[in-house]
Amino acid sequence: MIGIIGIAVIFSMVFGGYLAAGGKFGIIMKSLPFEMMMIGGAAIGAFFISNDMGAIKHTAKDIGKVFKGAHWRPDDYRDLLCLLFSLIRTAKQNPIEIEGHIEDPQSSSVFSQYPKILADKEAVNLICDTMRSASMNYDDPHQVEEVLEKRMEANYHHAMHSSHALQTVADGLPALGIVAAVLGVIKTMGSIDQPPEVLGKLIGGALVGTFLGVFLAYGLVGPFAAKVKAVIDEDHHFYQLIREVLVANLHNHAAAVCIEVGRQNTPSHIRPDFAELEEALKAVKKEAA
Template sequence: MFKLVGMAVIFACVLGGFVMAGGQLMVLVQPVEVLIIGGSALGAFLQANPIRIFKIVLAKSPSMFKERFTHEYYTSVLCMMYEILNKARRDGLLSLEDELDDPNSSTIFSKYPDLLKDERLITFVCDYLRIMSMGSMAPHEFENLFDMEINSLKEELDHPAHAVNKVAEGLPGFGIVAAVLGVVVTMGMIGDGDKEALGHHVAAALIGTFLGILAAYGFFGPLSNLLEHDAKEELNVYESIKASMVAFSSGLPPALAAEFGRKVLMPGHRPSYKELDASIREATKR
């Protein structure tokens, strides 16, 4: 919601100020300038990044306008971890075999449909539960394995934000390219003596620079920051899962392991001890 408010403020202030200064809004409608700037930026993005990064950015961008990692989301993750670890302690790790082979029909995972949609998260949890069930592993070895995968995951999650940031840095330059081309067209018309047409083309050239700068600092720059923040919050979820599972492998009870996971979460969305305890009690009744 606040992201949409921010975009509305940008449009209101920039366009409102332009109109108040006596400008005409239709002058800003320059499809050719948009084509040059947008097409150049898209081409540079495709040239600099693998196609999977383009697909990730395309899929993630619309979701940036809603809160994906909410207080309830983190609570659900901790409750799910408690239930899984509690079953492992009560019935043994081998009792989770059916749950891990088909999470969609699992009695535990199916309680959390929003989490079940996140294939990477569920795969992450299942993989480490399988490793635990294969045999005894020292907690520090288990933690080292977590750290190596989380470091790789961080690089993967950070890449879209860096890619969009590079586009944001290049947009003012593409705006200048559009402006220069507009000036070239204008120079070619000087001999015609049509002052109105000359004025129109000069304005169009200047608008190219304006659009490039506005897109860079008003939209693509903030989008890269949103993607970066989203990556940090997603990584924090995996760090919380790691803390819970390492604590459990060290011999701590499931409730305390879930508490370890809770303390790792960022304070902004971290549930309190009482909230988590109440949510766990409610979940185990279902």
Template structure:
């Protein structure tokens, strides 16, 4: 929603202001300039990045239309899952977790929280570290260091598409200049012709510079920032999982361990204490 609203505001104000000053919107429609700028941008992105990153960018742009999935409901679902898992570990021992985490898609615990069950990476993260705890081969300091390393690696991977798109955004004004220069070259061939024809060609060349700057600062730059924010939200989600697990390993009861996780949640996404308490009481009943 933010992406669509932002695009409408940016292009609506720019084009509306141009029209108010008596500009003809049709003069801005220059397919050849768009082909030069857009084609050069896509080609440069392909040269600079492995295909895996290019695919992530292609998948990440449509995902911005949906907004970040990590909202308060997602966190409440996470804390409910973690509370029940840690409660099982406390009552039945760590071995009691095996029947739940080995096939989460068949477990009622996960089925009741489809937001978490659909988040395959988060489920895998929970599975991996609970398995390590069950094995007993690592102490809590080693486990925390390993979780930090995985979260950092995952965050770096999540930021790659945003960084790549940001570099393309930085290059867009330059590609706009390339389009403008080619337009001027084309104009030179029309010298001696009717002034109207020369004016049209010069205008088309200037549109190239305009498009390069507008697309850089009005579209691609903000989109890369939004993708970076999405990666940070995902990292915060994994950090909350880690904090819950570490709180339990430090000897705290499940509800206190979950409160540790809640406190690690970003303020704008953090469920209130009362909401979390009501959620957990509902699960107890």
């Protein structure tokens, strides 16, 4: 919703200011389809050249993040801590039972209580792979933390590709606007024998190209790239929380301590409230009893 509001503000302030200053839409509207075809078409073509099909689909999908925002909400962090608490508690009390949960999470009675987390393949694999390593005595916390860090860094780098791709397009749009403007000037020079009122419209149409390139770069595509990056950074905290809790578990801390370590390392704006989390954990204990 905030993304739509932002776009509305951009258009209303830019074009509203233009109209308030006495500008007329006639020249812009007449030139806009041709300038958009040149600038937009060149930008899309350059985007296709510099990315493979997987990256193109990834970027198109991630544009939705501008309007949807982060995938993981504060309630999801609370649910994640409850899930990890159940798994760690089970692993400490009954190491045999935990194998069924981590080997087949889709059929697990613990994972099934949190369908949104279960639907995220990377989150489930991160939890199961780490707990499986612990059950195989691969329990050096520093080694596991290093492995998790490299894995998460690789996933983060891959997720950021769409933001980088959009930013590359944004960086090129002003130059493409100049290309369109130069073509407009060339067209104008071919009509140099026309009266000033005709030349004025032709020059104005050429300048629409420069305006459009800069406007698209700094008013739309650049902010889109920044928003996608912000959303990816926000969602990355979810996987960092998994790492913090599971590494704490490898240090043989009590389950409640592991959960508190994860909670404390979560940014304040998405950190579950202590009392709220305590009530949720009590419900988990009661259900497991």
